[in-house]
Amino acid sequence: MTLEPGRTYGASISYTKDDDSKIGDVFTVSKSNREALKFPRWAPSWDPKEDHKFEHLKPFRHIDRGLFGDPTFKSLREDNKDVTFRKVSPKFGLEVDGIQLSTLSNKQKDDLALLVETAGVVAFRNQDFKLQEFDKIKDWAKYYGPLDVHATSGAPINHPEFHIVFKRSDPDHHLKVFEQTLNNIYWHSDVSYEPQPPGVTLFAMLETGLGGDTQFLDSFEIYDRLSPLMKKKLEGLKVLHSSKEQAAQNTFEGGIERKKAVESIHPLVRYHPVLKRKFLYINSVFSKRVLGLKAEESENLMSFLNKHSASCLDAHVRLQWDENTVVLWDNRRVLHTGTSDFNTTDIRHAFRVTTMAERPFENEQEYENWTPEQEEENIKLKDHYLGLSPAQYYEETSNK
Numbered sequence: 094m095t096l097e098p099g100r101t102y103g104a105s106i107s108y109t110k111d112d113d114s115k116i117g118d119v120f121t122v123s124k125s126n127r128e129a130l131k132f133p134r135w136a137p138s139w140d141p142k143e144d145h146k147f148e149h150l151k152p153f154r155h156i157d158r159g160l161f162g163d164p165t166f167k168s169l170r171e172d173n174k175d176v177t178f179r180k181v182s183p184k185f186g187l188e189v190d191g192i193q194l195s196t197l198s199n200k201q202k203d204d205l206a207l208l209v210e211t212a213g214v215v216a217f218r219n220q221d222f223k224l225q226e227f228d229k230i231k232d233w234a235k236y237y238g239p240l241d242v243h244a245t246s247g248a249p250i251n252h253p254e255f256h257i258v259f260k261r262s263d264p265d266h267h268l269k270v271f272e273q274t275l276n277n278i279y280w281h282s283d284v285s286y287e288p289q290p291p292g293v294t295l296f297a298m299l300e301t302g303l304g305g306d307t308q309f310l311d312s313f314e315i316y317d318r319l320s321p322l323m324k325k326k327l328e329g330l331k332v333l334h335s336s337k338e339q340a341a342q343n344t345f346e347g348g349i350e351r352k353k354a355v356e357s358i359h360p361l362v363r364y365h366p367v368l369k370r371k372f373l374y375i376n377s378v379f380s381k382r383v384l385g386l387k388a389e390e391s392e393n394l395m396s397f398l399n400k401h402s403a404s405c406l407d408a409h410v411r412l413q414w415d416e417n418t419v420v421l422w423d424n425r426r427v428l429h430t431g432t433s434d435f436n437t438t439d440i441r442h443a444f445r446v447t448t449m450a451e452r453p454f455e456n457e458q459e460y461e462n463w464t465p466e467q468e469e470e471n472i473k474l475k476d477h478y479l480g481l482s483p484a485q486y487y488e489e490t491s492n493k
């Protein structure tokens with residue numbers, strides 16, 4: 094990994110030394126950048142008082158609201174006369190208009206969870222979330238699970254549960270993105286290194302010019318395309334997901350770290366407890382190696398799977414933003430990437446609220462048998478497994 098001044102890691106989300114302006118003790122973007130914003134209260138900030146203030150979530154039992162959803166989505170369709178549902182592709186992605194997310198009842202929110210899980214990603218037009226109080230938006234989202242506090246990204250002051258994506262109106266800053274790379278496509282699943290990574294994820298646009306579509310891949314379809322023999326070979330494999338590089342880039346830039354870097358071991362093939370289907374759970378940003386393989390074996394397998402995903406543009410949609418669009422996706426079963434094709438002088442400003450879900454499971458049985466106590470024990474064994482040689486790993490795990 095190369096550490097470079099001003100290089101934003103993935104999207105424009107991290108602290109950079111350019112952000113040398115302060116409000117009191119809190120770092121934020123420069124006054125002129127703030128004043129240029131349509132929604133200055135959403136400017137990204139990094140509060141030194143939050144440095145190492147947060148812990149990664151302890152194991153918790155996730156009750157997915159999608160389990161209570163009605164597969165006809167009646168409450169969303171019938172209570173709103175003017176609602177329109179438009180498929181973006183036959184199996185994946187949906188656009189909805191005529192529903193105001195911020196006003197939904199709990200019953201409707203259950204249907205919404207199932208809708209997002211079933212479609213994978215849903216764009217809701219004409220939304221008013223960005224005008225709501227921060228606490229109201231957080232309360233709305235908490236219905237789906239505890240909120241992630243991102244270790245390093247910008248957030249509104251005193252509300253670290255929001256993750257701000259911000260591209261300033263500065264051609265020089267933007268051009269740095271392409272100084273060292275040919276493109277800025279980075280297929281990932283948000284914070285997959287967390288022990289219980291996100292499910293329902295909400296991304297709301299505040300301000301944008303043309304471009305900057307977010308692109309999504311359907312990991313069910315990516316898994317289903319594999320041959321039966323390949324599926325069989327992948328069964329039981331475990332992958333290390335890590336935030337260490339993200340943390341290192343942040344430390345290099347002098348940003349705050351709200352919580353320590355974290356590593357988790359997740360199954361390569363993951364089971365969706367609501368949809369009861371398997372999908373490929375690996376991404377090119379946070380997945381680091383396959384346990385029990387030698388370095389080149391792991392690199393080649395991961396490279397094959399990541400290339401397979403990235404080239405499946407026939408299992409893919411890209412959603413165009415406007416300033417009142419909110420997109421919800423199921424961060425388990427989709428990969429996504431930003432698209433850095435904006436005009437360099439345009440501002441792009443958005444926020445994400447990320448709700449945490451179940452510990453990734455390989456199959457239904459693991460899901461049914463899981464307990465938080467057992468998970469505490471597994472977490473204690475993590476470093477042990479990470480330290481084993483391929484031969485030792487095989488010896489210890491081949492009968493399990």
Ligand SMILES: O=C(O)CCC(=O)C(=O)O
Binds near residue numbers: 305429430
């Ligand atoms: O800006 C986008 O379209 C996506 C950003 C993103 O994936 C992220 O912040 O994790």
Ligand SMILES: [Fe+2]
Binds near residue numbers: 281282283429
């Ligand atoms: Fe993301």
